[in-house]
Amino acid sequence: MRNPTKTAVATVAALLVPLTTGLAAIAYADAPDGPSSSPSATPSEASAEGFPLHIKGGGEYYITIVGQQTSGHYSYVKADGSIVAVTQQPPEGMSFPMNQVRNGNIPLPSHLEGARIFVSKKPMVMPAAAVGGQPSDTGYVQPDLNNPSDPNQGNIYDFFEYTFDRGRVAFGGDTTQVDGFSLPIAAELKQDSSGYDRKVGIAGRKAAALIDQYRRQVAGTPFASLVNADGTHITAPRSASTFQWGGAGSTYFxxxxxxxxxxxxxxxxxxxxxxxxxxxxxxxxxxxxxxxxxxxxxxxxxxxxxxxxxxxxxxxxxxxxxxxxxxxxxxxxxxxxxxxxxxxxxxxxxxxxxxxxxxxxPFNNYAAFFHDVSYDRHAYGFAYDDVHDQSSVMILPNSDTPTSLTLTIGT
CATH class of the missing domain: 3.30.920.50 (Beta-1,3-glucanase, C-terminal domain)
Known part of the structure; x- marks a missing residue:
């Protein structure tokens, strides 16, 4: 395992979004029980000390950006860079279409931790968590494709995750298949002041072709069953019933x-x-x-x-x-x-x-596949893929602002 700096350790820790399992997956921050009255409840403009998010190839997609500006409280970023508590999202949700984005650039704030940038074919349905029967910005309901009644069923989506707090926590982010795969996303992070320029993820590929290639590569193993019925999503082993007690792969390892x-x-x-x-x-x-x-x-x-x-x-x-x-x-x-x-x-x-x-x-054929098709064979195919520095995580060498983050979305 790499020996990260203290700044990098803080970055990796802040990337983690705790999830609960059940009928819904809810991202919760540590916070007191009860509705929030935090500073994030009031819309704010993105800081001038933030940085631009460039989106390429995402003309027909929707973007949803959610994270914590105030510890313990989730907000979302609008197309113009303004930031609003998840409890104040409109009925149509927190997503915005790419045609609302000027020149493909979205201003991101100088502080957002435990953040995810969702890219989806349709708007995501992710309401604020309920605490004491009232909406609370201490969490938000994330998609759970193992739940047949999840409102995001049939909506093709994927995400990039990151954390950053200018002057305190260095930018760290990654493309990931730890939870599953639906869309190929490539990411490039630049910081001119340090000379940092790195690309990760999957570039120049179409989702359907990747999933067909995956099927061929894992044929005859329990990992073949991870593709859904319509061939648009691959569930990660950790989330699949196949590898849980009683499943066809429950004794695989x-x-x-x-x-x-x-x-x-x-x-x-x-x-x-x-x-x-x-x-x-x-x-x-x-x-x-x-x-x-x-x-x-x-x-x-x-x-x-x-x-x-x-x-x-x-x-x-x-x-x-x-x-x-x-x-x-x-x-x-x-x-x-x-x-x-x-x-x-x-x-x-x-x-x-x-x-x-x-x-x-036996080895994890799912992870092996995503390493094969990713930049420099670095991918997050399972939760500890950062051991011996094999993951797609990108961490800047300092906590200064990145010059840019570019996401290229496959079809």
Whole structure:
């Protein structure tokens, strides 16, 4: 895993939008119960210290931009750059058509965290969360395509996510397939003052052709069932019933996990180095926890354990692989990345060798596909794809304003 600066750590943390599952997915910020009366309840103009968002190839699409300007309170950005609380959205919602955008440029504010830029064929239906029976800007209802009655069913959409607070949190953003795929989006981030210029995502491709290619590449695996009936959306493994208990892929990673747990039987059988830190330990065999200690320059500084994950835990990077102390979460991320990439059976000092990724089954065929079709083979195909710097995240080297962000939308 890369060793990010403190600014980068703050950026990555701010990118995370907690979701609940159920009939609706709601993005909530940490906030007191009850309706909000925060400063974000009043429309405001975008700051002159913000930056332009350029949209290319999106003439027939709608844009929806939602994030937090005030911690714990969600607002949306209008086509002219003005910012309004999600509770004040009109009946037609927060989306605007591209024909309302001047020259394809949208002014973005100097501060917006946990933000998502949705691109969709039709307006998105994402009302404010309800708290105590009243609309609240502490959250907003996001699409849940696993729910047949979700009002966004049939609306082809995708999104770019980012966070930025000028002078405090460096811009960090990414294209992502962690939740699924419907539209190819390429992103280019520039900052002239630092010379930063990077492109990520999927460029020059049509969605239908990509989904057809995906079908061919994953044929004969449980990942083939992730394409919806009309061939317009691919659900990510972590969100699909296929990889949950009772699904056709619910045991897909089981033998790989079992083999690794057998391989690491006995204290000292597991050893993972990360800079000056060395993690050493072992299991008692399948079904037992992996217990380890962390040493820095030969001195023990922490210890922890990881329960043997289920196949579903690996597919979702969740539960046993997303719990405990920061030390335990570090090891869990490393393990989940290794299992998804099909390298857990290799020596841990080779887990960063990208030439070995997605070569030995079982591995995450969904993630492998999106790495194949993305710029520089960097993609967010699963939640811990940033381990060994393989994700599509772009983080500026400072918290100054970007020069521009350009999104190119495929058809």
């Amino acid at each position: 089981y033998l790989a996990v079992k083999k690794a747990w057998e391989q690491w039987t006995g204290d000292g059988s597991f050893k993972l180095a990360d800079g000056d830190s060395v993690y050493t330990g072992g299991t008692g065999g399948p079904g037992t926890p992996l217990k380890f200690k962390k040493e820095v320059n030969g001195q023990k500084v922490a210890s922890g354990s990881v329960q043997m994950p289920s196949s579903s835990d690996v597919a979702a990077c969740a539960n046993t692989l997303a719990t405990g102390s920061d030390t335990e979460k570090f090891i869990e991320a490393q393990l989940c990345a290794a299992f998804n990439r099909g390298v857990a059976q290799n020596q841990t000092d080779t887990w960063g060798d990208t030439s070995k990724y997605y070569q030995q089954a």
